[in-house]
Amino acid sequence: MDEIYYLEPDEEITSVIDKIKNSKSNRISLVVPREATLLQSVVNLKLLVxxxxxFSKEIVLVTSDKIGRNLAAQVGLTVFDSIKSGRPIYQPPASLPDEQEIIEIDMRKEEVPQAKPKGVQVHHFQEEAHKGWSKKEIRPTSQPSWKPHKPVVEFDWKKTRKIIWPLITASILLILIGLFLILPKVTIKIKVLAQNYDKTLEAKISAEESSNLSENTFSGNLIDLTSEKEDKFTATGKKNLGGKASGTLTVYNYWDSNPQTFPTGTKFLSSSKTFVSKSSVTVPGTSIRGGNIVPGNVNVDIEAENAGEDYNVKSGRFTIVGLPAAQQEKIYGQSNKDLTGGFSKEVTVVSQQDYDQAKDKLTKELNDDLKNQLKEKTNDLEILDKTVQNDTVETKSSANVDQEANDFTLKIKERTRVMGFNKSGFDQFIVEVLEKQIPQDKMITLGLDDTIVPVVKETKYDEKSLNLEVHVKAKISSKVDIEKVKKDLLGKSNTAINNYLNKIDGINGFEIKFSPSWWLKRISNFQRNLKVELEYMNEETIPVAPSSEVSPSLPATPASTEALP
Incomplete structure (x- = not known):
């Protein structure tokens, strides 16, 4: 009798296998609901088989899921559509014998021995035939392997057409609407008489004050950065810190009767060694006593210029450095005792070169660091030449120059300040300042060749300001409000455009160009599709005949300068 298992929709294959393993029946019916997890993958069904x-179990699948039945049939399972069905929807064919399997068939029949009639000889031909007979080997013929039938799914063209045609129609409509909104792109050049306008004025960039047209003050941003670095360096200098030899000299004046004065630090030379006086002395002049010349003399203490035992010179004569050769013979010093006290002691000290190299290294690293910070802070700002100000705020060393040390630590703190500002905003600000100085029906604009060049006059970062001298090269012409023209012309036809432009005072003609030229002659409602430019005309320009796209009122050839909207 079959053992029936009712599976849950989300029951996993591992749970089903456990049920099969634990079942005591050899034939098991699995009732599987629609869209159950077991029926979602042919791999699950193959694993089930x-x-x-x-476990030597026969599996029967019961389900109303069409897709599940197809998959089950593909893997060779017997399939019923319900428990009450008498016949399966699909039943796999009986397994065919393997080609290599040997099937033995015994053709001999067991016969019941019969009694021979007396006096009659019976000859059995079967016995003779059976004597030559033996077990005959019969091999099964090769049979094609069974493959499950794959159901053919017919494509529903009627249903597809009902979906595709509305989509195609809607796409075409969207494309046409998009082209109508996007196209055409229109460029309008308005011709105006203009004169060159050159002006130099003073202005100020301030980080504390807001923009003020009457005071020519434009708001800027003062960037103030500080950075410090500290590092340890090796001292390489050498210095003799031993004792200096010293002694007393008697200075004689045989030169004349006038006294000779020698200040502190006067140098005396002996045995190629230099000594200096510790005090200022005045040597009396020569006198005559009893007919003999008596030199003036005075004692002075001296000290060796450098330390070392080499300065322990013997007693003797000392030449005064700086006197003419003739006077050195008559004015000199004399020691009666050897100089003593000199000895050598060489130590490592911080040399000037050590200090300078350490300072240069830290300063460069600080400047690079501040430069990178400055670049991040001023990414969208205009920075003028010679406006970056670097200052050393602090320099601190653990050992001074010539001080004994094997190494030293140097710390430097740098400060960088610069004034940045928005260049396009500044240019517009300067234009507005200059427009206050011209008639109200005129305007100042910048052509392609026109410039506004600010030059640094004075940096006052302590007052958070930067004084400039601004050189302006621009155009002055009749006032035309470009933005108002663009706004008014949106959505207008070619005829309406011509009527509107002909009513503007102060213009000398215009050109209208539609792109593509074959499209509707109408401006779209998108402002990005409309470009309005000013084209300046010199008063002495020679008139030319208008082209087909030029208004009849155009009297002159355009100048080479194109205005920026």
Whole structure:
């Protein structure tokens, strides 16, 4: 009798295999609901078949899920559509014998021995035939392997057409609407008489004050950065810190009767060694006593210029450095005792070169660091030449120059300040300042060749300001409000455009160009599709005949300068 299992929709294959394994029946019916997890993958069903064969179980699948039945049929399972069905929807064919399998068939029949009639000889031909007979080997013929039938799904063209045609129609409509909104692109050049306008004025960039047209003050941004670095360096200098030899000299004046004065630090030379006086002395002049010349003399203490035992010179004569050769013979010093006290002691000290190299290294690193910070802070700002100000705020060393040390630590703190500002905003600000100085029906605009060049006059970062001298090269012409023209012309036809432009005072003609030229002669409602330019005309320009796209009122050839909207 079949053992029936009702599976849950989300029951996993591992749970089903456990049920098969634990079942005591050899034939198991699995009732599977629609869209159950087991029926979602042919891999699950193949695994089910494999495990069933492993446990010698026959599996019957009961389900109303069409897709599940197809998959089950593909893997060779017997399939019913319900428990009450008498016949399966699909039943796999009986397994065919393997080609290599040997089937033995015994053709001999067991016969019941019969009694021979007396006096009659019976000859059995079967016995003679059977004597030459033996077990005959019959091999099965090769049979094609069974493959499950794959159901053919017919494509519903009627249903597809009902979906595709509305989509195609809607796409075409969207494309046409998009082209109508996007096209055409229109460029309008308005011709105006203009004169060159050159002006130099003073202005100020301030980080504390807001923009003020009457005071020519434009708001800027003062960037103030500080950075410090500290590092340890090796001292390489050498210095003799031993004792200096010293002694007393008697200075004689045989030169004349006038006294000779020698200040502190006067140098005396002996044995190629230099000594200096510790005090200022005045040597009396020569006198005559009893007919003999008596030199003036005075004692002075001296000290060796440098330390070392080499300065322990013997007693003797000392030449005064700086006197003419003739006077050095008559004015000199004399020691009666050897100089003593000199000895050597060489130590490592911080040399000037050590200090300078350390300072240069830290300063460069600080400047690079501040430069990178400055670049991040001023990414969208205009920075003028010679406006970056670097200052050393602090320099601190653990050892001074010539001080004994094997190494030293140097710390430097740098400060960088610069004034940045928005260049396009500044240019517009300067134009507005200059427009206050011209008639109200005129305007100042910048052509392609026109410039506004600010030059640094004075940096006052302590007052958070930067004084400039601004050189302006521009055009002055009749006032035309470009933005108002663009706004008014949106959505207008070619005829309406011509009527509107002909009513503007102060213009000398215009050109209208539609792109593509074959499209509707109408401006779209998108402002980005409309470009309005000013084209300046010199008063002495020679008139030319208008082209087909030029208004009849155009009297002159355009100048080479194109205005920026």
């Amino acid at each position: 494999k495990e069933a064969a492993k």
